[in-house]
Amino acid sequence: MNPVEIYKRLPATNCGDCKQKACMPFAFALLKGEADISECPWLTDKEKGDMASSVNKNDWQEALISSLKEEIKKVGFREAYGNLGAELRDGKLFIRCFGRDVIVGPDGEIQTQDNLTPWMRMLVLFYIRNGGGHGISGKWVIHSELMGGLMKYKAFQRECEEPLRELFDRHFEKAARVLDGYGSVHPAGFATPNAWLLNVFPMLPVVFLYWPEDDEFESKVTIRFDSTADKYFDVEQLIFLIKEIVEDIEEKTEQMPS
Numbered sequence: 001m002n003p004v005e006i007y008k009r010l011p012a013t014n015c016g017d018c019k020q021k022a023c024m025p026f027a028f029a030l031l032k033g034e035a036d037i038s039e040c041p042w043l044t045d046k047e048k049g050d051m052a053s054s055v056n057k058n059d060w061q062e063a064l065i066s067s068l069k070e071e072i073k074k075v076g077f078r079e080a081y082g083n084l085g086a087e088l089r090d091g092k093l094f095i096r097c098f099g100r101d102v103i104v105g106p107d108g109e110i111q112t113q114d115n116l117t118p119w120m121r122m123l124v125l126f127y128i129r130n131g132g133g134h135g136i137s138g139k140w141v142i143h144s145e146l147m148g149g150l151m152k153y154k155a156f157q158r159e160c161e162e163p164l165r166e167l168f169d170r171h172f173e174k175a176a177r178v179l180d181g182y183g184s185v186h187p188a189g190f191a192t193p194n195a196w197l198l199n200v201f202p203m204l205p206v207v208f209l210y211w212p213e214d215d216e217f218e219s220k221v222t223i224r225f226d227s228t229a230d231k232y233f234d235v236e237q238l239i240f241l242i243k244e245i246v247e248d249i250e251e252k253t254e255q256m257p258s
């Protein structure tokens with residue numbers, strides 16, 4: 001089962017009785033082995049039993065990665081690399097993603113300087129499998145304006161924008177340095193100077209905007225996508241993608257010396 005399938009079988013009340021903020025983080029925590037199904041008191045014993053037997057974080061991830069690798073073998077790198085904004089060297093794709101250089105072989109094997117989480121590996125393979133070719137429009141939109149985004153916007157805010165806002169509130173200088181370290185640039189034309197433009201994938205630019213708290217307003221984070229983003233990933237994949245990046249920023253921020 002993947003997180004969405006698990007989420008669909010949870011009560012979806014976001015009550016927090018499991019000590020997670022809501023049902024979606026609980027679904028992720030289950031798959032990471034950081035929570036147990038028994039911690040949701042609102043499931044019946046039968047529901048708990050059924051889910052416990054089908055939640056196996058490694059099986060579904062590795063199965064999906066294997067099937068994506070099979071699909072990657074059918075992608076003609078020579079025809080695809082330009083559409084993906086990648087380089088082709090010795091038959092391998094060189095792609096700059098999440099501030100890292102990622103090398104993908106024609107068999108779908110991924111090499112990076114540091115470890116990528118299974119989610120990151122899956123998203124790299126999805127990006128290649130989907131083939132690209134939609135360009136970049138230069139028009140910035142929020143997640144709810146992407147195709148299917150309206151229904152998922154609350155989840156996007158809860159999983160992506162809110163954790164990043166909390167991180168900026170706690171450690172603005174360090175988190176800003178992490179984003180700079182990814183190779184972000186500071187675009188003009190936004191209503192805050194705290195703006196980072198990061199090519200999460202070569203054809204998927206994302207802008208992170210932060211407004212600190214002031215006398216009138218609470219702090220706020222807004223994340224904007226190029227309007228073509230939903231041609232490269234669906235809105236659920238974009239939630240997983242940005243959530244992974246926010247967690248990566250948080251991890252690097254926490255490791256940074258004062």
Ligand code: SF4
Pocket residue numbers: 010011012013014015016017018019020021022023026039040041042
């Ligand atoms: S206790 Fe259950 S219903 Fe409540 S947030 Fe956690 S998973 Fe959702």
